[in-house]
Amino acid sequence: MNFDRHHLLGMEGLTREEIETILTTAESLKEISFRDIKKVPTLRGKTVVNFFHEPSTRTRTSFEIAAKRLSADTVSLSANTSSLVKGETLVDTARNLEAMNPDVIVIRHSMAGAPHLLSRMTKPSIINAGDGMHEHPTQALLDLLTIREKKGRIEGLQVAIIGDIAHSRVARSNIIGLKTMGAEVMVAGPPTMIPPFIESLDVGVTSRIQEAVAWADVIMMLRVQLERQQQMLFPSLREYSRFFGLNLETMNKAKRDVIIMHPGPINRGVEIHPEVADGPYSVILDQVTNGVAVRMALLYLLLGGKKSEMAD
Amino acid sequence: MKWLIRGGRVIDSQNQVDDLMDIYIHQGRIMDLQPVPPKRGTKSLSDYRVIPAEGLVVCPGLIDIHTHLREPGFEYKETILTGTRAAVTGGFTAVACMANTLPVNDNQSVTEYILNKAKEARLAKVFPVGAISAGLKGEALAEYGELKTAGVVALSDDGNPVMNSQLMRRAMEYAQAFDLPIIAHCEDLTLSRPGVMNEGPTSTRLGLHGIPSAAEEIMIYRDIQLCQMTQTPLHIAHISTAGSVQLIREAKKKGLPVSAETAPHHFSLTEEAVIGFDTLAKMNPPLRTKNDLQAIQKGLKDGTIEVIASDHAPQSALEKEVEFDQAAMGIIGLETTLPLTLNLVHRGILTLPQAIAKLTQGPARILNLPGLGRLEPSGPADLTIIDPDLEFQVDIRSFVSKSKNSPFHGWTLKGKAVLTMVEGRVVFNQMAPMVEE
Numbered sequence: 001m002n003f004d005r006h007h008l009l010g011m012e013g014l015t016r017e018e019i020e021t022i023l024t025t026a027e028s029l030k031e032i033s034f035r036d037i038k039k040v041p042t043l044r045g046k047t048v049v050n051f052f053h054e055p056s057t058r059t060r061t062s063f064e065i066a067a068k069r070l071s072a073d074t075v076s077l078s079a080n081t082s083s084l085v086k087g088e089t090l091v092d093t094a095r096n097l098e099a100m101n102p103d104v105i106v107i108r109h110s111m112a113g114a115p116h117l118l119s120r121m122t123k124p125s126i127i128n129a130g131d132g133m134h135e136h137p138t139q140a141l142l143d144l145l146t147i148r149e150k151k152g153r154i155e156g157l158q159v160a161i162i163g164d165i166a167h168s169r170v171a172r173s174n175i176i177g178l179k180t181m182g183a184e185v186m187v188a189g190p191p192t193m194i195p196p197f198i199e200s201l202d203v204g205v206t207s208r209i210q211e212a213v214a215w216a217d218v219i220m221m222l223r224v225q226l227e228r229q230q231q232m233l234f235p236s237l238r239e240y241s242r243f244f245g246l247n248l249e250t251m252n253k254a255k256r257d258v259i260i261m262h263p264g265p266i267n268r269g270v271e272i273h274p275e276v277a278d279g280p281y282s283v284i285l286d287q288v289t290n291g292v293a294v295r296m297a298l299l300y301l302l303l304g305g306k307k308s309e310m311a312d
Numbered sequence: 313m314k315w316l317i318r319g320g321r322v323i324d325s326q327n328q329v330d331d332l333m334d335i336y337i338h339q340g341r342i343m344d345l346q347p348v349p350p351k352r353g354t355k356s357l358s359d360y361r362v363i364p365a366e367g368l369v370v371c372p373g374l375i376d377i378h379t380h381l382r383e384p385g386f387e388y389k390e391t392i393l394t395g396t397r398a399a400v401t402g403g404f405t406a407v408a409c410m411a412n413t414l415p416v417n418d419n420q421s422v423t424e425y426i427l428n429k430a431k432e433a434r435l436a437k438v439f440p441v442g443a444i445s446a447g448l449k450g451e452a453l454a455e456y457g458e459l460k461t462a463g464v465v466a467l468s469d470d471g472n473p474v475m476n477s478q479l480m481r482r483a484m485e486y487a488q489a490f491d492l493p494i495i496a497h498c499e500d501l502t503l504s505r506p507g508v509m510n511e512g513p514t515s516t517r518l519g520l521h522g523i524p525s526a527a528e529e530i531m532i533y534r535d536i537q538l539c540q541m542t543q544t545p546l547h548i549a550h551i552s553t554a555g556s557v558q559l560i561r562e563a564k565k566k567g568l569p570v571s572a573e574t575a576p577h578h579f580s581l582t583e584e585a586v587i588g589f590d591t592l593a594k595m596n597p598p599l600r601t602k603n604d605l606q607a608i609q610k611g612l613k614d615g616t617i618e619v620i621a622s623d624h625a626p627q628s629a630l631e632k633e634v635e636f637d638q639a640a641m642g643i644i645g646l647e648t649t650l651p652l653t654l655n656l657v658h659r660g661i662l663t664l665p666q667a668i669a670k671l672t673q674g675p676a677r678i679l680n681l682p683g684l685g686r687l688e689p690s691g692p693a694d695l696t697i698i699d700p701d702l703e704f705q706v707d708i709r710s711f712v713s714k715s716k717n718s719p720f721h722g723w724t725l726k727g728k729a730v731l732t733m734v735e736g737r738v739v740f741n742q743m744a745p746m747v748e749e
Contacts, residue, residue: 012517091633111635112519113589121633132637134519172519196522200513 003301007119007126010135011176019180023145025297026290032069033292043072046303047102050076052129053090053109058264058288059129059138063106066295072303075102090114091121098122103303107131125302133167138298139263140173142291144181146283147218149290150259155182160212162188162246163222163271164233166195170263171222175201188212189222190244192233209244214253221246221262221272237270247273251281259283313736314338316357319348320365320697324372325669326676326686335370336360337693340736344689363731363743365697371668372685373405373694373734374650377573377675378470378495378549378621380642381407381438384425385414390626390714392426396435398624398646398713400740403729404671405694406437407624407646408679411448412471418443418454420462427463435739437694439679441495444469444483450476453486460490465679468495470549471596473531475501480535484544493545493678498531498556499597508637510583510598518586520636523598525553532556536563539570547678548572550623552597554607561616571678572611573619576645576652577719579608585719591632591639592719595625609661618674620667622649626715644713648720654700654727664700697731697743704728 003021011019032040048067052060060076067074077097088096090109097105104125107115112132119126130136148154159178165171165187178185179202186204187194194205206212213219224240234240246260260272260282268274277284315337322333322345329345336343376399382390390398392409399407409426411417417426423440430438442464443454450472459467467487474480474496484494504527509515511522532548536559539546548560551572563570577595582602585593593599611617625642632639653671656662662670676685683691706723708716732740 089634109635111637113636116589117633117635132519133521169519172517195516196511196524197513197516200516 005302007115008137008298008302009115009119009126009128011137011140011173011180012135014177014180016180019141019144019177022141022294022297022301023148025301026141026145026293029296029300030290030293032296033289038069039071040069041071042300043067043070043303046072046104048072048074048104048106048299049097049102050074051097051105051107052077053079053107053114054130056108056130058291059108062288062291063129063295066292067299069292070296070299072299090117094118094122098124104299127298127302130169132169133172134169135173136169137173138291138295139170140177141298142287142294143174143220143261144177145290145294146261146287147259149286150283151217154178157183157217158186158215159183159218159220160186160188160216161220161222162209162212163244164193164224164228165189165198165222166193167225167228168222174220175203186212186215190234190240193228209246210250210253213246213250216258217255219246219254219258219260221260223263223265223267224271241270245271245273246276248275251276251279261287264288314360315363315693315736316360317363317365317370317695317697320368320370322370322687323665323668324687325665326372326673327688329687330665335687335695337736340693342687342689342691342693345687363697368730369664369698369700371696371698372672372687373696373732374403374671375675375679375681375685376404376407376622376624376646376649377547377619377679378575379407379409379624379646380412380626381409381426382626383413383429384422389628392429392438393433393435394712394714395624395626395646396430396433396438398644398711399436400732400734401712401729402647403650403696403698403732404436404646405696405732405734406439406681406684408439408441408465408675410441410468410470411443416443416448417441417464418446418448418459420458423459423462423464434737436734439465439681441466441468441470443467444474444494445479448472450474450479453479453483456487456490456492460492464492465681466493466495466547468497468549470495470497473497473499473501477534477538481538481542484538484542484546488542488544491680493547493680495547495549496531496535497549498528498535500527500530503527503530507598508594509586510600512583512601514583514586518589520586525555525600525604528553528597529555529559532559536568536570539563539568540566543569545569545571545678550575550578550597550621551608551617552578552600552604554604557607557611557616561611564616571619571674572617573621574608574612574617575621575623576649577643579605579612579656580652581719589636590719591634591636592643592717594636594639594641595643596641609656612656612670613661613666618670619678620649620653620670621675622646626713627717628715632717643717643719644711644715647711647713648706648718648725650698651725651728652720655725657700658726693733693736695733696729698727699730700727702726702728702730
């Protein structure tokens with residue numbers, strides 16, 4: 001076991017050993033969610049604040065369930081219920097939260113670096129639950145866990161990430177995590193959505209998704225957001241879906257044992273066609289299940305829970 | 313009060329002087345400059361107070377062509393008093409202050425207000441820059457005749473690029489009637505927005521929107537073309553990219569009246585300073601790459617860039633202790649510009665006279681400031697004494713500027729101003745106790 005961090009701000013900087021520790025811990029905690037009584041006392045008396053400054057259903061629920069299964073107390077705050085709507089700054093809100101002595105603040109924010117700002121200004125452990133276009137490390141960890149579970153390994157696998165790479169924190173965290181674990185990565189999508197200098201992250205790039213699909217052992221589809229159309233990044237959803245969406249025809253060229261992932265929420269019929277999303281190679285719901293396990297593991301590791309209490 | 317500044321290395325690039333000299337000062341004016349060693353005693357020294365400058369550099373008072381004093385309107389960030397105090401502490405005897413105050417300096421009342429406040433402060437001389445467009449809105453010309461009469465020395469919409477090419481053309485034409493140079497903030501907003509840092513490998517890693525170099529270069533090219541049409545002197549503010557240096561080099565080769573400045577951060581820091589989301593590294597134009605930084609240094613060396621300007625932009629913690637996207641642009645620079653410029657000398661990139669020229673002769677020429685940027689008999693005794701080898705650690709707590717937003721906190725630098733004199737008055741003195749007015 002090797003994990004001695006106070007915060008989880010991103011995949012960047014995590015060592016392979018640390019990632020393996022998180023995944024292995026998650027694997028051992030996953031079973032709790034399948035028990036009759038889905039609760040262990042490990043984090044009894046600890047307080048986890050979910051501070052969501054941007055809408056989220058899946059991630060917030062996942063963190064909340066993870067904390068509760070470990071017996072931590074949880075509080076959720078969203079942007080429209082917090083004082084942020086009254087003009088309080090992020091730092092002031094966080095300092096006020098800090099004054100109530102929580103152990104962990106899980107933060108989701110629309111702006112890159114917000115968790116880093118909190119980590120400099122406040123004492124509790126900060127977990128980044130997604131910051132702007134920067135990182136979403138728990139998503140990458142649950143993706144890594146899912147890949148390891150389905151493929152038995154991560155090293156040497158070929159992973160295609162397809163869609164709006166430029167605006168995706170999921171893509172960034174996954175690229176970093178996958179590279180750290182020894183996988184190969186190719187990104188694919190319209191050139192307007194491939195960030196400049198992406199090659200500096202040591203990934204392949206293509207604007208033809210067929211090429212990426214045929215190459216891949218793992219395909220990660222990303223959500224395309226409607227508002228990008230106004231930013232002159234693509235002409236219409238119709239055209240996007242036709243040329244950059246994953247349909248059955250494209251899937252015919254894929255490896256037989258390929259798996260398809262998506263961080264959700266899915267735009268059915270846009271980036272992924274319904275037959276593909278619900279097809280046999282889809283592991284989208286396994287990702288969600290693993291999300292709880294990975295978040296339990298992180299809370300446990302950051303709060304330094306004791307292994308013995310886990311046994312119960 | 314009569315002063316003798318004794319035995320310093322006097323560097324005045326305007327007059328091609330670089331010699332050990334004594335400078336005699338009386339009633340705010342330079343009386344005489346005499347080479348040492350010959351023979352002292354030609355004058356009766358009994359009524360002179362002596363400033364021993366042996367081992368130090370004495371140069372014309374430094375001039376900052378690009379300062380934001382924030383008053384009127386943003387006195388919580390800086391005032392004319394605190395800003396000019398920061399100026400003299402950094403060795404500047406004169407600053408040109410930008411028009412993006414509240415209200416905007418687009419009329420004589422604001423210009424007069426600034427000049428009155430500067431007069432009360434009695435520290436550095438202040439030369440206001442008037443707005444190119446009314447309200448900095450980029451829609452209509454400001455009243456240049458009135459502004460000139462009130463005392464502005466140049467025109468700029470700094471902070472807000474003039475996006476409308478027709479307006480920029482008319483501004484350049486109309487400014488000729490009043491002999492006012494145009495200082496252009498070159499940025500194509502349609503390309504730079506919503507960027508918050510340089511577009512490059514670091515912006516991709518950090519997930520921040522990038523500002524491509526082309527956003528700066530496109531507008532520099534446009535303004536050079538307009539300069540060619542109108543022949544109005546054009547000064548390009550704070551250039552940051554290798555491409556910009558090249559464009560200006562070519563324009564000068566064509567003989568156009570184009571000049572350019574860069575800021576110390578653009579030859580001292582790269583985009584990597586943003587890593588960790590440090591809002592003190594957020595500025596406009598943004599910190600660029602190592603390649604750009606080297607091109608800027610080369611442009612300084614070969615004379616393409618003849619001015620180093622602080623782009624002193626005070627921001628309070630309110631603007632900086634926030635999310636990176638939300639944070640205001642800019643850093644303060646009056647108290648670090650000279651040391652960072654001298655750093656180029658210590659690294660062998662510029663000679664000391666070259667470096668000093670960029671803070672004296674260059675800005676004085678562009679702003680047409682008669683008698684400034686040089687040391688001549690009967691000229692004003694505006695001068696700076698520099699200890700080029702004095703090592704110190706930059707400490708934001710010791711800054712006299714009202715704001716503390718500097719990314720250079722903790723840097724060890726070598727060389728700084730130890731005495732600043734404006735019209736024969738010692739306005740900053742770190743040589744005490746022997747020198748007191």
